[in-house]
Amino acid sequence: MADPKVTGLRSAEFRVPDLAAAKKFYEDCWGLETAAEEGGTVYLRGTGSEHHVLALREGGDKKLLRVNLAADDKQAVDGLYEKAKGLGASVDAAGDLGGAAGGYGFVFRDLNDREYCISAGLATHAAQPAAKDRPIKLSHVVLNSPDREAQSEQFIDLLGFKLTDRTGFMDFIRCSSDHHAIAYTTINTPTFNHCAFEMPSHDALMFGAGRMKQSGFPTEWGVGRHGPGNNIFAYFVDPNGYVIEYTAEVEQVDESYKVGMPADWERPPELQGDNWGFADGASDRMRAHTK
Numbered sequence: 001m002a003d004p005k006v007t008g009l010r011s012a013e014f015r016v017p018d019l020a021a022a023k024k025f026y027e028d029c030w031g032l033e034t035a036a037e038e039g040g041t042v043y044l045r046g047t048g049s050e051h052h053v054l055a056l057r058e059g060g061d062k063k064l065l066r067v068n069l070a071a072d073d074k075q076a077v078d079g080l081y082e083k084a085k086g087l088g089a090s091v092d093a094a095g096d097l098g099g100a101a102g103g104y105g106f107v108f109r110d111l112n113d114r115e116y117c118i119s120a121g122l123a124t125h126a127a128q129p130a131a132k133d134r135p136i137k138l139s140h141v142v143l144n145s146p147d148r149e150a151q152s153e154q155f156i157d158l159l160g161f162k163l164t165d166r167t168g169f170m171d172f173i174r175c176s177s178d179h180h181a182i183a184y185t186t187i188n189t190p191t192f193n194h195c196a197f198e199m200p201s202h203d204a205l206m207f208g209a210g211r212m213k214q215s216g217f218p219t220e221w222g223v224g225r226h227g228p229g230n231n232i233f234a235y236f237v238d239p240n241g242y243v244i245e246y247t248a249e250v251e252q253v254d255e256s257y258k259v260g261m262p263a264d265w266e267r268p269p270e271l272q273g274d275n276w277g278f279a280d281g282a283s284d285r286m287r288a289h290t291k
C-alpha cells in the first residue's frame with residue numbers, strides 16, 4: 001500500500017477528579033453533548049460526525065491521558081503500526097479497541113512517553129447542522145516538548161505528518177488540510193499546553209465566549225487572530241485547570257503551502273500571537289496552567 005499515514009485528529013482524553021462536575025461544565029458551558037457514558041468515562045461529542053471529541057475519565061487531578069488520531073482503515077492502522085514498531089517507537093500491539101466508540105487501533109508513545117491511539121472503524125454519528133454557539137470538532141492540541149524539533153520529526157517520519165510552520169518556539173504539524181492538528185512548543189516539561197475546539201464561524205466563537213463569560217469563565221487570552229494558521233482564538237481555563245480554546249477560520253493548506261520558518265514569523269511585540277493587535281497577552285492564570 002501507499003505509505004500509511006494519520007489522516008485526522010479525533011479527540012483528547014482528560015483525567016478529572018469529579019466526573020459529574022466536569023461533564024456538567026463541558027455540556028452547559030462549553031457546548032458539547034454527551035454521546036456515551038461507561039466505566040467511569042464520559043464521551044462528549046461536537047456537532048460533527050466524530051463519535052466523541054473529548055473523553056473525561058474520573059481518577060485524579062489534571063492529566064492529559066491520550067490523544068486519539070485517525071487512520072483511514074484497518075490496513076492503514078496495521079501499516080502504521082508495523083512502520084512505527086520497525087523504526088523503534090514504543091507501541092502496543094494493534095487490536096480491537098474497547099470503549100464506547102469501538103474500532104481498531106494501537107497505542108503509540110512519543111519521545112516523552114505520551115500516549116496517542118491511532119484508530120480506524122470507530123462508531124460515528126450523523127453530523128448535526130452547525131450550531132450558532134457549539135463546537136464542531138477538536139481542531140488541535142498543543143503539547144509542551146523539551147525537544148520539539150525531534151518530536152515533530154518523529155511524527156513526520158513515522159506517522160506521515162507534515163510540517164506546516166516553524167516559529168522560534170513552536171512547530172505546527174498537520175495530518176489533513178487543517179493548518180495544524182498538533183503543535184509542539186518549547187517548554188522543558190512534557191506537559192499538556194492546551195487544546196482547541198473548532199467553532200463554525202467567528203460569530204459562533206463570540207457566542208461561545210459570551211456564554212463562558214456569563215458562566216463565570218472569562219476569556220484568558222483573546223479574542224485574537226493567530227499568525228500561523230490564521231485562526232481566530234479565545235482561550236479559557238476550565239474548572240480543573242485545563243486550558244481550552246475556541247477557534248474558527250483555521251487556514252486550509254495543501255502541498256502548495258510554503259513551509260514557514262522562524263524568520264518568516266518574526267513580528268513586533270504588539271503583534272506576537274495576534275495579527276489584529278487587539279488581544280493582550282495570555283493572562284498570568286492561563287500561563288500558569290499551560291506549564
Ligand SMILES: [Fe+2]
Nearest residue numbers: 142195196245
Ligand atoms: Fe491553540
